[in-house]
Structures are given as C-alpha cells and as structure tokens.
Amino acid sequence: MLLKTVFVRLLTTAITLFGVAIVVFVLVRVAPGNPIAMMLPPGATEKDIAALNAVYGFDKSLAEQFIIWLGGVLHGDFGTSITLRQPVAELVLGRLPATLELSSIALLLAVALGGCVAVIGARKRGTGTEVGLDLTSGAVLSVPDFLWGLIFVLVFGVLWPVLSISGRVDPRIDIDFTTNFYIFEGLLRGRLDVVGSTLSHMLMPAMSLALPLAAMIAQLLKQNLKEALTQDYTTLARVRGFSETAVILREALRNAALPTLALVGVQFTFLIGGTVIVERLFAFEGLGNMAIDAVINRDLPLIQGIVLLFAALFTVINLLVDLSYTFLNPRLRHG
Amino acid sequence: MTMTTAHAHTLDIINLNIALPRGQRLLRNVSLQLEPGEVRALVGESGAGKSMIGKAVLGILPHRIKRTEGEILLEGAHLNAMTPATRRSTVAKMSALIPQDPLTALNPVRKIGPQITDPLTRIHGWSHQRALARARELLDRVHIRAPDRVMHSYPHELSGGMRQRILIAAAFAPSPRLIVADEPTTALDVTVQKQILRLIRELQRETGTAVLFVTHDMGVVAKISQKVTVLFAGRVIEDAATRTVFENPAHPYTQALIAATPTPNVSAEPFQPVPAALITELHRETLAADALYAQRGRR
Ligand SMILES: Nc1ncnc2c1ncn2[C@@H]1O[C@H](COP(=O)(O)OP(=O)(O)OP(=O)(O)O)[C@@H](O)[C@H]1O
Ligand SMILES: [Mg+2]
Numbered sequence: 001m002l003l004k005t006v007f008v009r010l011l012t013t014a015i016t017l018f019g020v021a022i023v024v025f026v027l028v029r030v031a032p033g034n035p036i037a038m039m040l041p042p043g044a045t046e047k048d049i050a051a052l053n054a055v056y057g058f059d060k061s062l063a064e065q066f067i068i069w070l071g072g073v074l075h076g077d078f079g080t081s082i083t084l085r086q087p088v089a090e091l092v093l094g095r096l097p098a099t100l101e102l103s104s105i106a107l108l109l110a111v112a113l114g115g116c117v118a119v120i121g122a123r124k125r126g127t128g129t130e131v132g133l134d135l136t137s138g139a140v141l142s143v144p145d146f147l148w149g150l151i152f153v154l155v156f157g158v159l160w161p162v163l164s165i166s167g168r169v170d171p172r173i174d175i176d177f178t179t180n181f182y183i184f185e186g187l188l189r190g191r192l193d194v195v196g197s198t199l200s201h202m203l204m205p206a207m208s209l210a211l212p213l214a215a216m217i218a219q220l221l222k223q224n225l226k227e228a229l230t231q232d233y234t235t236l237a238r239v240r241g242f243s244e245t246a247v248i249l250r251e252a253l254r255n256a257a258l259p260t261l262a263l264v265g266v267q268f269t270f271l272i273g274g275t276v277i278v279e280r281l282f283a284f285e286g287l288g289n290m291a292i293d294a295v296i297n298r299d300l301p302l303i304q305g306i307v308l309l310f311a312a313l314f315t316v317i318n319l320l321v322d323l324s325y326t327f328l329n330p331r332l333r334h335g
Numbered sequence: 336m337t338m339t340t341a342h343a344h345t346l347d348i349i350n351l352n353i354a355l356p357r358g359q360r361l362l363r364n365v366s367l368q369l370e371p372g373e374v375r376a377l378v379g380e381s382g383a384g385k386s387m388i389g390k391a392v393l394g395i396l397p398h399r400i401k402r403t404e405g406e407i408l409l410e411g412a413h414l415n416a417m418t419p420a421t422r423r424s425t426v427a428k429m430s431a432l433i434p435q436d437p438l439t440a441l442n443p444v445r446k447i448g449p450q451i452t453d454p455l456t457r458i459h460g461w462s463h464q465r466a467l468a469r470a471r472e473l474l475d476r477v478h479i480r481a482p483d484r485v486m487h488s489y490p491h492e493l494s495g496g497m498r499q500r501i502l503i504a505a506a507f508a509p510s511p512r513l514i515v516a517d518e519p520t521t522a523l524d525v526t527v528q529k530q531i532l533r534l535i536r537e538l539q540r541e542t543g544t545a546v547l548f549v550t551h552d553m554g555v556v557a558k559i560s561q562k563v564t565v566l567f568a569g570r571v572i573e574d575a576a577t578r579t580v581f582e583n584p585a586h587p588y589t590q591a592l593i594a595a596t597p598t599p600n601v602s603a604e605p606f607q608p609v610p611a612a613l614i615t616e617l618h619r620e621t622l623a624a625d626a627l628y629a630q631r632g633r634r
Contacts, residue, residue, distance in 0.1 A: 126398065232439040236502075239393045241427025241458035243420070250453075254444045330444055330489040 002326065009322070013315040020311040021073070021304070025066050028300050035082050035298035056082065069304070078308075079301035083293075088305035092287065096309065097180035098168055099279070099286035103272045105183075105202055106209035110271070111264070113210065114217025118256075121218065122225035122248055133218070141215035145274040148208035149281040156204060163204055166283035170197040205282040209274050213267050220263055224256035231255075258329055265321030269314045343411030344368045345513050345545040346392065351405035352628075353387055353396065353569075361387050361400065362569040363624055369513065369562075372543040374536075376556040376577065378592065379566035385549045387569070389515040392547070394426050410512060427458050431506035433516040433535070437498035437523070441490040448486030451505045459509050473504035477534055496527035500534065507538050514539075517549045532559065553596035557581060565589050568621045587613055 036052045037044070053059045057068060072079060078088035121133045143151075157165035169175065169182055175194055177185045186194035228234060229252050237247045276288035283289070287306060294302040326332045346369040353362040362384050369375050377385045390396050392407055394414070407414045409429050414422050434440040441450060448470065455466035474482035477500040490498060499519065506514055516535060520528040536559050539546050548559055556563055556577060563580045565573040565588065573586045584590045591609040 232434055232436060233442040235395050236432060236434060236440050237442075238395055238423075239427065239430075239432045240454040241424050242454075243423070251442050251445075255442070258444075328444070331491050 002323075005326070006319070006323070009319050013312075013319065016315055017308065017311055021070070021308055022066070024304050024307045025069065026062065028298075028303050029062060029065075033298045035300055038298060039082065069301075078305040081294075081299055081302040083297045083299045084302070088301050091290070091302065092305045092309050094180055095285065095287040095290050097182075097184075098284065099272070099275050099288060101181060101183050101198070102202055102206060102279070102284065102286055103209065103268070103275055105199075106206040106271055107213070107264075107268055109206055109210035110213035110217060114214040115221060117214070117218035118221035118225060119248055119253070121222040122229065122252070123245055125226055125229075130222075133222075137215040137218040140211050141219070143212070145208050145212055145271075146277040146281060148211050149205065149278045152204040152208055153281065164201050165204060168198060168201055168285045169194065170201075173197055201282075201284070205275075205278050205284050208278050208281075209271050213264075213271055216267060217260060217264060221256055221260045224259050225252050228252035228255045254328065258325065261321060261325055261328065265318060268317055268321075272310065272313060272317075344408070345371050345373070345410060346547065347406075347408040347411075348388070348392070349406040349408070351388075351391060351407065352403045353384075353391055353400060354403045356399050356401075358403075360403075360569060360625065360628070362391070363621070363628070365405070365566075365569070365571055367564050367571065367574060369545040369547060371512070371545055372539075373562060374539060374546045374548055374560045375562040375564060376560035377547060377549045377564050377566065378551060378553065378556055379572075380551065382568075383566040384569035385551075385566055386517050388566075389432070389517050389547060389549060392426075392513075393430060393432055393515060394422055424458065427454070428509070429511055430513040430515065431509065431511040433499075433503055433506045433514060433519045435518045435522055437495055437502055438490075440502055441498055443490055445489075446486065447488055447490065447493075447501060451486070451501070451508060454505075455509055469508050470504070473508050474501065476507075476538070477501070477504045479504070495523055496531065499523060499527075499531055503531070503534060503538065507542060507544070510542065511544060513545045513547065515547045515549070518551070520555075535559070553593055565592065567617050570621060570624065572617075588617060 034049075036056065036058060037049055040048055040052065050059065057065060060068070069079060076089060078092070080086065081088055081091055084091060117133055117137060121130050124130050124133075153165050156163045164170070173194060175182065175191075177189070177194075179185050182194055182198040186192070186198065225248060229248065231252075234247050234251050237251045238244070242250065275286060276291055278284075279286045279288040280292050287309070291303070291306045293299070294306060346367075348365060348367050351362055351365040352360055354360045365384075365388060367375065367388075377388060379385055387396070387400075391402060392409075392414075396402070402415065409425065412425060414426065417425060441447070448467075451470040451474075452463070452466040455461045455469060456463055461469070470486065471482045474485060479485050479497065479500060485493065485497075485501070493501070499522075503519075519535065520531050523531060532555065535546070535548075538544075546559075548555075550556060560577045563573070563575060563577050564571055565580075565586065567588055573580065573584065573589045575585065580589060581593060584593060588609065591613055595609055
C-alpha cells in the first residue's frame with residue numbers, strides 16, 4: 001500500500017521533472033539577452049559571436065540542443081557554467097547544503113514559533129490574549145519575507161549591530177569539512193565553533209523566511225485546535241480530570257496538526273522560493289544567491305541546473321508531506 | 336471541606352439554577368439526590384435540560400452557561416466551594432461519564448489502550464501495570480474478546496457497539512461512586528441498544544455505583560432505574576420511585592409520558608401524544624415561576 005504510493009509518486013515526480021526541464025530549457029533560450037555576446041569585449045563582430053556560439057553549441061536547433069543536454073543529464077552531466085567555467089552539477093550541489101540548512105532551520109523556527117502561539121491562543125480562547133495574538137500574527141503575515149529581511153538588516157545590522165548580517169559563517173574559521181552541511185557535519189564532528197558561527201549568521205535570514213509561515217501556522221493551527229476542542233473526546237478528557245493544557249497537548253494537537261500539515265507542505269516550498277531574495281539580501285552563499293547571479297549573467301546551463309534542482313526539491317518535499325500525513329492519520333495508514 | 340460523612344448522598348443537587356449570560360434560565364430550581372448504588376433516571380422531552388444537569392455535575396457546562404444559584408455536593412463535598420483545579424480532580428476521582436455518541440467520544444488518532452489507561456495512571460496515580468490489568472479485566476467484562484488486540488487498535492477499526500462497550504469499561508475502570516450516562520444507547524442500532532443497556536445494569540449492580548441515567552425512553556426507565564426525575568423546561572415536574580411513577584403518576588405530564596410510550600404487550604392501546612392543553616399549562620407555570628424568580632432577585 002505504502003510502497004505503491006511511493007512508487008506512483010516517484011513516477012509522477014519523474015514526469016513532472018521532465019516537463020519542468022523542457023519548459024525551462026525553452027524559456028531561458030527565448031528570453032531576451034544573449035549570454036555569448038555578454039562574454040565578448042564591446043567591439044566583437046557578428047562572426048566572433050557566431051564562433052563562440054558554436055563553441056557552446058548554441059548554433060544548433062532548440063530540439064538538438066535539448067537532446068544533447070538531456071543525454072548529458074542522464075549521465076549526471078548538467079553542462080558547464082558559462083560564467084564560472086565549472087561543471088553545473090558540482091556548483092549546484094556545492095551550494096545546496098547551505099540552502100537546505102537555511103530553509104530547514106527556518107521551517108523549524110516557523111513550526112516552533114507558530115505552534116507555541118497557536119497553543120497559547122487556543123488555551124486562552126475567548127480572551128483578550130487570543131485577540132492580541134490574532135492581530136499580531138495578522139500583522140506579521142502581511143509583511144513578506146524579504147521585507148522582514150530588510151527590517152532585520154536595518155535594525156540589527158545598522159542601528160544596533162549585534163548580529164553578523166552577511167555571509168554564511170565567520171571567514172576566519174578554518175573549515176575542512178567533507179560536505180557543505182556546516183551545521184550537520186559540525187555537530188557530528190563536535191566543531192561547535194562552526195555550528196555556532198553558522199547559526200548566528202543564519203538567524204536573521206532564517207527569521208525573515210520563518211516569520212510569515214509562523215504566523216500562518218499560528219492562525220490555522222489555532223483554528224484547528226479550537227475545532228478539536230469542541231469534540232466529544234476532548235470533553236471526555238476534561239471529565240476524566242485532565243487540565244485544559246493537557247487536553248490541548250494530548251488530545252487536540254495531533255488531530256489539529258493533520259490539516260495544518262497540508263498547508264505547511266505547500267508553504268515550505270514557497271519558503272524555499274523565498275531563499276532566492278533573502279539569501280541575496282544577507283550575502284548568504286546558497287543556491288538562491290547563485291541563481292540570481294546566473295540570471296543576471298544569462299548563464300543558461302547554470303539556470304537550468306538550479307531550476308531543475310529546486311523543482312526536484314519541491315516534489316520530494318511534497319512526497320514527504322504526503323507520507324507523514326499518512327503516517328499521522330491512522331485512518332489512512334490501514335485503509 | 337472535602338469531608339465526607341457516612342450518611343452523605345452520593346449526589347446532592349440543591350436548588351440548582353443554570354442560566355445563559357442574559358439570565359435566561361435553562362435549569363429552574365432543580366433539586367435531586369442519588370443514594371449510593373442507586374440508579375436515577377432523568378426523563379423529559381428534548382431540550383428539557385437533562386444533559387445540562389449532567390454537565391453541571393461534571394463541570395463541563397458549555398461556554399457562557401453558568402450556575403447562578405444552588406449547590407452541587409458529591410459525597411457531601413461542596414463542588415462550588417472548590418477551586419477549579421480541586422473541583423476538576425475531585426469530580427474526576429469520584430465520577431465518570433458514559434457519553435451519548437461512541438463514534439465521537441474516542442480520539443480518532445490515539446490507540447484504545449492509552450485512552451483507557453491514561454486517566455488511571457495520570458489522574459488516579461496508578462502504576463502502569465495496575466492500569467493495564469484493570470483495563471484488560473474490564474474489557475473482558477464487557478465481552479470484548481481480544482482485549483490486547485483491541486487496546487492496540489484505533490477507534491475507526493471498531494464497530495459502534497464495541498466502542499460504546501469500551502467507553503463503558505473506561506467509565507467503570509476507576510471504580511467511580513457516580514456515573515452519568517447521557518442517553519448511552521440512542522446513537523446505536525436497536526439490536527445493540529439492549530445489550531448495552533443490560534451491560535450497564537449488570538456492571539452497576541456488581542459495583543454498586545450510583546448512576547444518573549439520562550433518557551427520554553420510559554421503557555428504559557422502567558428497566559434500569561429505581562428513581563425517576565421528570566423534567567419539563569428545566570423544572571422538576573415529578574420525583575419519585577420508578578414503581579410509584581408507573582403505577583400511580585402524580586403529575587398529568589408524567590401520565591402523558593407513560594401513555595405516549597409504545598409498550599409491546601399493551602399494543603391494543605393507541606399511541607397518545609401529550610395533550611396540547613397540558614403543554615400550554617406547563618408553559619404558563621414556567622413563565623409564572625420565572626416571573627416570581629425575577630421578582631425575588633430584584634428585592
Ligand atoms: N451551548 C448552548 N448554548 C445555549 N443554549 C444551550 C446550549 N446547549 C443547550 N442549550 C439549551 O439548554 C436547554 C437544555 O439543553 P439540554 O442539552 O440539557 O437538553 P436535553 O434535555 O439533554 O435534550 P436532548 O434530549 O435533546 O438531549 C435547551 O433548551 C437547549 O436549547
Ligand atoms: Mg441531551
């Protein structure tokens with residue numbers, strides 16, 4: 001049952017990614033701006049441009065180019081970045097850990113923050129505290145992630161500079177890790193200096209990404225908690241002597257988490273999308289920051305590689321959300 | 336304050352008034368007692384306030400509905416004099432609820448076992464082994480064939496009748512002095528209703544637990560109870576021994592309720608609804624009582 005679900009999902013994932021590959025391939029080529037012309041000095045002739053075009057294979061037809069590219073992709077070769085002159089796969093996978101760590105930490109922050117606010121709101125339902133929390137989360141929600149980023153830069157970078165506002169880690173720290181997962185590998189190796197520096201650099205970008213999602217979780221989860229708290233099984237728990245807080249945490253939370261989880265899955269992909277601008281804002285060396293450079297320089301192979309990786313990431317996340325949904329809901333697990 | 340005397344009633348409700356925020360009364364000067372081991376039926380039409388009495392005792396009145404006057408005593412202890420936390424634990428230790436709808440009264444995402452044993456370990460302070468043994472014992476007593484398998488199941492894997500038997504087992508597990516059963520059979524198939532009723536009666540006799548049994552079925556009243564309280568619009572219309580009520584009902588409304596009950600062996604008698612004139616008279620009495628109550632409040 002579960003295996004079949006996973007298999008079907010992997011198949012649809014492959015088809016989706018193929019579709020994304022075609023769309024991106026065509027789009028970046030019909031979009032204005034010639035990457036080759038940008039690489040040559042101002043006085044270059046048409047002949048010069050055509051020659052360099054041929055070097056990168058851009059003189060062939062669109063279909064031919066796609067087949068050549070796809071053939072490479074199937075062998076793990078995503079082409080070479082025009083501007084950085086390195087294999088796309090290497091570049092992209094080298095940056096992926098930074099973005100994964102950033103978005104995971106942001107997700108954790110959002111769930112923790114939003115979850116706490118939702119539980120408190122449900123506990124204090126019908127009081128001024130609930131209204132206050134509702135108003136606050138409404139306000140937080142109406143400010144997008146990159147604006148939070150600007151606010152943080154302004155407050156903690158300029159007015160009250162207590163946190164580092166650029167980079168991923170203190171450049172003075174010597175890091176000889178095998179992967180680029182600084183937090184994960186740092187924890188495994190016991191290099192707490194690396195973990196600490198990475199986390200302190202990450203705090204503001206992660207908060208910028210987390211706040212809108214936290215507010216959304218706070219609102220939806222609280223609504224679902226309140227709904228669960230009118231159900232008979234919560235009334236029975238109260239009769240059995242459990243305090244209101246215990247009823248919320250032990251009886252209502254898991255029921256309320258199910259519908260909330262579906263939203264978190266969708267919103268998490270938006271959060272990852274948000275890393276593009278937020279990473280730029282904090283000069284954080286992740287995939288999103290690289291994507292902006294790639295677009296500015298019309299680095300077609302690199303853009304393709306990044307977009308494809310993002311698309312793969314999104315489908316994997318959706319799969320994980322569906323699986324955890326099945327896992328949390330006993331009615332789906334057996335039925 | 337929580338002192339109990341040997342001759343205290345299990346439940347003593349004295350002149351209880353429950354009202355909506357604007358003062359609209361849902362229970363009007365209700366008094367009733369339950370002796371140890373006694374089953375008292377609470378009857379009346381829909382909306383008469385039967386469930387409200389149970390909720391007031393168990394401390395689960397709906398939001399905004401408040402006690403405005405009167406006392407509730409459990410084994411001689413004044414519930415209204417306690418702090419909310421003390422009251423909650425006192426009520427939990429002395430009483431239990433068998434709910435109306437077994438399909439919604441079990442948490443759908445939790446296994447059956449912990450739903451029975453959690454209150455025993457966390458509220459009554461039993462060891463895990465003791466709670467588990469007690470759960471098995473009671474599941475067995477309510478004729479659940481494989482207690483251990485059932486305790487590892489989720490509610491949706493079990494039938495409605497089975498879930499109600501589980502809820503009955505859970506209610507009796509901590510040996511409460513009082514059980515409130517709020518129409519525990521109405522949500523079930525007719526065939527299952529009889530089994531459930533018999534089970535509650537048997538367990539009640541074996542344990543000597545007092546039961547406040549909410550129903551609108553006079554047939555059920557005759558089968559299960561020793562005492563009856565008849566309610567109309569939140570007012571006690573009649574309070575007597577069940578036998579007396581059936582043989583010689585004092586109030587015309589009670590007579591009408593009995594007459595309106597289809598009895599299989601007296602099938603010759605046609606079904607008789609409660610006469611309209613009687614209902615009108617009862618409403619007039621209710622309004623008069625409210626006027627008097629308001630006047631007394633103003634003084
Ligand atoms: N949450 C609530 N808010 C306002 N009024 C309520 C609420 N719950 C019940 N009532 C009112 O209180 C009165 C008594 O309700 P109660 O549930 O005790 O009736 P009942 O005798 O149990 O009826 P039934 O046989 O339908 O269960 C009814 O008039 C009902 O409309
Ligand atoms: Mg009722």
